[in-house]
Amino acid sequence: MKKSYSILILVQFLCFSLSLGGDTISVNVSVSSGQTIMSSGGNFELGFFRPGDSRSYYIGIWYKKLYPQEVVWVANRDKPLDSADANLIISRGNLVLVDRLQNSIWSALAGNINPNISVTALLRDDGNLILNDVSKASMPLLLWQSFDYPTHTFLPGAKIGYDKRTQRKQLLISWKNLSDPAPGLYSMEMDPTRAQIVVKWNRTREYWASGSWDGRTFSLVPEMRTNYIYNFSYIDNENESYFTYSLNNSSLTSKWMMDVSGLIKQQVWFYGNIDWNL
The missing domain is CATH 2.90.10.10 (Bulb-type lectin domain)
Known part of the structure; x- marks a missing residue:
């Protein structure tokens, strides 16, 4: 009985480590290898993946409920990562993919960015990843969305x-x-x-x-x-x-x-x- 209980705890730990349990990336919540965020209705998931027999890693969005995995959007499609040691983070008012050396591989916003605003990235149930300025909680401002790219x-x-x-x-x-x-x-x-x-x-x-x-x-x-x-x-x-x-x-x-x-x-x-x- 004790052995079965230990296996159950291990399985629960592994499942927890694979999912962040939410649909939002914020200053306090980032996505690293093996972790994902999922849209509120469970239709889409965002995280790191390797397509086909590739050895490179990408950030993408795919259908959560369909198998095999069907990717619908890729952030760094022309800038692959050679290692899974990377993070998708909120940094200085932007959504940024950084490698293990903290080099910026991809970012949602380009040009003039206000580093003092508070932003979050939300994966919606239609598959759209949106970046909002939530400095004014009652009136979030859309800054960027994957549907535009x-x-x-x-x-x-x-x-x-x-x-x-x-x-x-x-x-x-x-x-x-x-x-x-x-x-x-x-x-x-x-x-x-x-x-x-x-x-x-x-x-x-x-x-x-x-x-x-x-x-x-x-x-x-x-x-x-x-x-x-x-x-x-x-x-x-x-x-x-x-x-x-x-x-x-x-x-x-x-x-x-x-x-x-x-x-x-x-x-x-x-x-x-x-x-x-x-």
Whole structure:
């Protein structure tokens, strides 16, 4: 009996060491190797991972409830870590990934940063990681969000767009290969001049276009008219142009992914499934 009790305590300790038990990173809570934070509803998890047979480490977000692991966002996709001895921390008003020598590998904010403000990073249940200024507890101010910097996956509520003020694009870029999330050869982006989505090779050569938005669908994607799962929207105003979507059924899990082969895959995971439906 004593031996069984000791094993139970060991298992509980290991489980505790693998999870921080919350959805927020703060000055007092950081994420190191083997630790994660999880969104409040348990849909997404953030932590360190190694893709495929890679020996490098990355900070990413993946579906918590689906197996095998499906990563939807990577922070340091072009700056891999050669060691798991690293930390994702709040430092001087910013969210920063530091290696074992405390060198900054990746940070959410660039440019002028106010080191005197109080910030927290929150992983939401839609998969969006947000950095808030919480100096005024009653009025948190959004400073940065991962939805503005997608990697290869387009989640409901995110945007594929173009900011007319900054000329910055929100686009999908494929992984280099299944073991390397570095930017690959294929991209999916907005062409605001023609109100359409385009897919490019090497960010220069267009090889597919959706056709212009007609108020309900993109003209060359007639399948959009027969869908019963999604609500599609195209917004064009003085500040930005973007395409976004939401789900009619909140119990479904869905994503668009820019595959390493250059294919855009629109996939749904129905409750009780063991794999994605294409």
